[in-house]
Amino acid sequence: MFPNSSNLGRPPFHPKYQQPNNFFKLPLNLSPTVSHQQIIDAQFNCQNVDLPRTLLSGNLSPIPAQSLSYGNGSPIRTSTSPVFRGRKRLSNEQNVPLDVKRQRFHSPHHESTVANQTVPLPDERRYAAPGSVTPPLLHSYYVPDLVRSVPPFREAPFSEPREITLPVAKDELSQQVLNVFQVCQQRTCDLKKKELCRTQLQREIQLIFPQSRLFLVGSSLNGFGTRSSDGDLCLLVKEEPVNQKTEARYILSLVQKHFCTRLSGYIERPQLIPAKVPIVKFRDKVSCVEFDLNVNNIVGIRNTFLLRTYAYLESRVRPLVLVVKKWASHHEINDASRGTLNSYSLVLMVLHYLQTLPEPILPSLQKNYPESFSSSMQLHLVHQAPCTIPPYLSKNGSALGDLLLGFLKYYATEFDWNNKMISVREAKALPRPDGVEWRNKFICVEEPFDGTNTARAVHEKQKFDMIKDEFLKSWHRLKSKRDLNSILPLRATMQNR
Incomplete structure (x- = not known):
């Protein structure tokens, strides 16, 4: 994606932020991820020890022997062969300091260790920081599976979607929808700012996790973003x-x-939010964009490019989705943290409506092109799908204004909330499942890849009734006045973008 983003005008990170100074003097609390791996416990003082550069680079070639200061500061020689077996003293143990003799080294695996490629398990012990009375313990393991699970990073060019001509507005309401879209849609320059920040942050994060990759996901990239959209990032540490x-x-x-x-x-303001999918929220001072960063939300990467394909499949999709999102925000039914709909669910609701018209405007991409949207496709290939799917030619010539009216009417009076689930994957309403994910939920919207309920935040009847009421009232107002201002203040909306 944007391989030349370094030339977009953003100043690079200051040199003092580029190279770590003894960054890995911090205690490393690492745990095995497979049961057959052996643990090497070594109690030592690491205040004046720098880890070798092979730990930063992720190189798995053997680490050469080196001198480390243990316990009382006396150096001992390390190598790839074990020094101790059980409690029996070996011949080459004669000159080892007494406090080291008390420790055990079990290492049948002679491969080198990459200390920052494993993830701690929840029961991992916490050790004192450098400089404290109790010296820290270094737990390090060789974990080849994690290295193989993420292909070596390569910055692939990100293909722009095909240019599509905006629909012609033949009535005032449709023109209003188009005007809001043209003013509020995310610009290329907005996307490049976010992409440039992603590129810089990826370099920094790879100092900690060398094999990781950072993806821009969500509305910033799926085609439904606005000028005020936050940036969503997904840190992939393994596939x-x-x-x-x-x-x-x-x-x-x-x-x-x-x-x-x-x-x-x-x-500025990096905060760890311990939600169901935890994130780090922060603000980039250069682009002035707010970001949310998650770890290994793989479904989020896949559905970003599925939605991006839908966005550019038909010219009426993006304007309709953007206006619906603005309408929902204005009526305060677009906030999952307050028990209403998140933007992702709203987008799926619009796509589902367009799929279920008597003359559909959209197909099911996953049914028509299963090889392009397979859950098993490698993540470094998913970005290619939006450019390989041909445009969808619908016989439905409805204007944008009529589609907006139809969308409000469909969910206000036609959709069976009690018994049906919205499915973009199948392009139809399915019987509501009986699993825990769906029980006691008032709105059921199927995630196209993992089958979870994207609208699970709506779990209070009061909030559900409020959402239905807004659909119904807005449909009546818009039908009688045929003026978008009746349900969405256009001037304020376009000023806020």
Whole structure:
């Protein structure tokens, strides 16, 4: 994505933020991720020890023997062969300091260790910081599976979607919808600012996790963003899910600490939010964009490019979605933290409506092109899908104004909330499942890849009734006046963008 983003005019990070000074003098609390790996416990004082550069680079070639200061400061020689087996003293143990003799080294695996490629388990012990009375312990493991699970990073050019001509507005309401879209839609320059920040942050985060990749996801990239949209980032440490309560929180705590200590001149207010999917919220001082960063939310990467394909498949999709999002925000039903709909669910609701018209405006991409939207596709290939799907030619010639009216009417009077689930994957309403994910939920919107309920935040009847009431009242107003101002103040909306 934007391989030449370094030339876009943003000043690079200051040199003092580029190279770490003894950054890895911090205690490393690492745990094995597979049961057969052996633990090496070594109690030592690491105040004046710098880890070798192979730990930063992620190189798995053997680490050469080197001198480390243990216990009383006496140097011992380390190598790839074990020094101790059990409690029996070996011949080459004669000159080892007494406090080191008391410790055990079990290492049948002679491979070198990359200390920052494992993730701690929740029961990992916490050790004292350098400089405290009790010296820290270094737990380090060789974890080849994690290295193989993420292909070596390469910055692939991001293909822009095909240019599509905006629909012609033949009535005043449709023209109002188009005007809001043209003023409020995210510009290319807005996207490049976010992409440039992603590129710089990726370089910094790879100092901690060398094999990781940072993806821009969500509305910034799926085609439905506005000029005021926040940026969503996904840090991929391996191409499989991580435990969001333990592993993801620990990884994000390291990232937050990194932002606070090394990037305080560029990043402000980094906060770790321990939600179901934990995030680090921060603001980039250069672009003035607010960001949310999560770890290994792989579904978020896949659905970003699925929605991006829908966005550019038909010219009426993006204007309609943007106006619906603005309308929902104005009526305060677009905030999952307050028990209403998140933007992702609103987008899926619009796509579902366009799929279920008597003459559909959109198909099911996952049914028509399963190979392009497979859950097993490697993540570094998913960005290619939006440019490989041909435009969808619908026989439905409805104007934007009529589609907006139809959308409000569909969810106000036609959709069976009690028994049906919204499914973009199947392009129809499905019977509501009976699982825990769907029980006691008033709105059911299926996530196209993992099948969860994207509208699970709506779990109070009062909030559900408020959402239905806004659909109904807005439909009646818009039908009688045919003026978008009746449900959305246009001047204020376009000023706020």
